[in-house]
Amino acid sequence: MVLVQALGLTGVDKSRVSRICRELDEAVTTFRQRPLEAAYPYLWLDVLYLKVRQNGRIVNMAVVIAIGVRESGERDILAVDVGASEESAFWTAFLRALVARGLKGVQLVVSDAHQGLKEAIRTVLAGAVWQRCRVHFMRNVLAHVPKGDKSIVAAAIRTIFAQPSRTAARQQVAEVVQAMAARWPRAAAVLEDGVDDVLAYMTFPPEHWTRIYSTNPLERLNREVKRRTDVVGIFPDQLAVVRLVGSVLIEIHDEWQAGRRYFSLDSMRKLYEPLQEAPALPGPLRLAPIH
Numbered sequence: 001m002v003l004v005q006a007l008g009l010t011g012v013d014k015s016r017v018s019r020i021c022r023e024l025d026e027a028v029t030t031f032r033q034r035p036l037e038a039a040y041p042y043l044w045l046d047v048l049y050l051k052v053r054q055n056g057r058i059v060n061m062a063v064v065i066a067i068g069v070r071e072s073g074e075r076d077i078l079a080v081d082v083g084a085s086e087e088s089a090f091w092t093a094f095l096r097a098l099v100a101r102g103l104k105g106v107q108l109v110v111s112d113a114h115q116g117l118k119e120a121i122r123t124v125l126a127g128a129v130w131q132r133c134r135v136h137f138m139r140n141v142l143a144h145v146p147k148g149d150k151s152i153v154a155a156a157i158r159t160i161f162a163q164p165s166r167t168a169a170r171q172q173v174a175e176v177v178q179a180m181a182a183r184w185p186r187a188a189a190v191l192e193d194g195v196d197d198v199l200a201y202m203t204f205p206p207e208h209w210t211r212i213y214s215t216n217p218l219e220r221l222n223r224e225v226k227r228r229t230d231v232v233g234i235f236p237d238q239l240a241v242v243r244l245v246g247s248v249l250i251e252i253h254d255e256w257q258a259g260r261r262y263f264s265l266d267s268m269r270k271l272y273e274p275l276q277e278a279p280a281l282p283g284p285l286r287l288a289p290i291h
Contacts, residue, residue, distance in 0.1 A: 021243065024243050024246075024247050025239075025243055027246075027247070027250060028242060028243060028246030028247060028250065031246060031249070031250050031253075032079060032080065032081075032242075032246060033101065034101070035101055035102050036078065036098070036101045036102035036103050036104075037102055038070040038071065038072070038076075039070065039071045039104050039105025040068035040069060040070055040071070040076075040078070040103060040104070040105060040106055041069065041071055041105055041106065041107040041108065041268070041271050042068060042069040042106075042107070042108050042110070042208075042212060043066060043067075043068045043078075043103075043106050043108070043109045043110070043125075043128075044066065044067045044068070044109075044110045044111065044215055044217055044218055045064065045065070045066050045109065045110070045111040045114075045117070045215075046064070046065055046111065046112070046215045046218040046222065047062050047063065047064050047065075047085045047112070047114065048062070048063045048065070048222060048225060048226065048245075049061065049062055049063070050063055050229055050235060050241055050245075051233065051234045051235065052234070052235045052236075052237065052238060052240075052241060053234060053235065053236055053237065054237075054238075058234055061082055061235075061238065061241065062082065062083060062084065062085035062086075063080065063081075063082055063225075063241060063245055064079075064080065064081050064082070064083065064085055064094060065077070065079070065080050065218065065221070065222075065225075065245075065249070066078040066079040066080075066094075066098065067217065067218060067221070068103075068106075069262050069263060069268075071105060071268055071271070072261070072265060072268065073261035073262055073263040073264060073265050073267075073268045074256070074257070074261055074262060075217075075256050075262040076253065076256065076257075077221075077249050077250075077252060077253040077256070078098060078103070079094070079097070079098055080242065080245055080246055080249055081094055081097075081242075082238050082241055082242060085114055086114060086115045086116065087115070087116055088115070088116025088117075088119055088120055089116070090116070091114065091116050091117045091119075091120035091121075092116075092119075092120040092123060092124060094120075095120055095121070095124040095125060096124050099124060099125075106125045106127075106128045107127075107128060107129065107204070107271060108128065108129050108130075108131055108200065108201070108204060108212060109121050109125065109128050109129070109130050109131065110131040110133065110201075110212055110213075110214065110215055111130070111131075111132070111133060111215060112132070112133045112136045112215060113132055113133075113136070113137075113140075113194075113197075117130075118130050118197075129200045129203070130197055130200060131197070131198075131200040131201050131212060131213065132194065132197040132198050132200070133213075133214045133215045134161065134198050134201075134213040134214045135214040135215070135216065136214075136215075137194055137195075137197075137198045138154065138157060140190060140194070141153070141157065141187050141190050141191050142154060142187070144184060144186040144187035144190060145184050145187050149183075149184070153180065153184065153187065156176050156179060156180065157176060157191065159172055159175075159176065160172045160173055160176055160195070160199075161213075165202060166199050166202035166203055169199050169202060170195075170196075170199065173191070173192065173195050176188075176191065177191060177192045198213075201213040204271065205267050205270040205271060207263070207264070207267040207270070208263055208267060211262070211263075217262075221249070221252055224248060224252060225245055225248050225249070228244060228248050229241075229244060229245065232244065
């Protein structure tokens with residue numbers, strides 16, 4: 001009954017609840033299994049954690065959502081699944097299920113640094129590049145910086161992302177790492193080790209950069225899912241999670257179909273042309289060591 005209330009329905013008797021649940025299950029199954037006929041150059045993956053009863057205990061269960069942008073610029077919700085998001089086998093199976101439904105043409109996969117995902121992309125989506133979420137990466141670096149120093153370190157790191165090309169950004173990385181090394185060696189090491197995956201978006205059309213450097217395009221979707229699922233609190237089982245989250249995603253997907261293109265058709269064509277890097281700056285922005 002709580003699941004029905006989460007969908008905005010009240011005053012419904014038990015027999016009708018059962019019928020509604022059956023109809024929802026059918027609709028969600030059809031949505032999750034539908035063929036994917038278009039090519040999707042961009043793919044975003046994100047994870048939400050919901051509380052579910054399992055074997056007499058309450059556990060945090062990962063809900064994985066995939067969205068993509070077609071080569072014509074429209075945005076679609078592609079998949080939702082529940083599983084162990086920190087296991088390589090899960091990610092491999094998740095991506096293979098998408099490919100089995102017709103997923104093709106993926107050039108960039110945007111996600112947080114989930115364990116096993118990078119290897120699964122390499123195995124299942126040959127030729128696709130992984131973009132590590134820039135927002136989450138920044139948080140990871142700043143986790144090794146004292147609270148009072150975070151703003152100055154964040155400002156230094158942002159000079160990397162302000163560069164007009166990946167080549168210039170990579171040069172700026174060396175400057176920032178050198179400036180940070182003496183005072184925050186661990187943060188500097190994390191930055192240097194992970195930054196190549198964070199700069200992957202810079203090898204794609206600049207018109208797309210603000211939407212492909214992070215998982216932020218999923219934020220509004222995630223907020224709506226959380227708003228609906230908070231009504232439930234603790235789900236009785238995994239099926240109930242898929243039923244409610246899937247129903248919410250169908251609504252949002254339908255809204256997207258009635259909206260504007262996420263990227264213009266002209267900008268999407270540039271994905272299939274040689275990348276023209278912006279003119280190089282005179283040199284990297286010099287930073288004095290930060291003491």
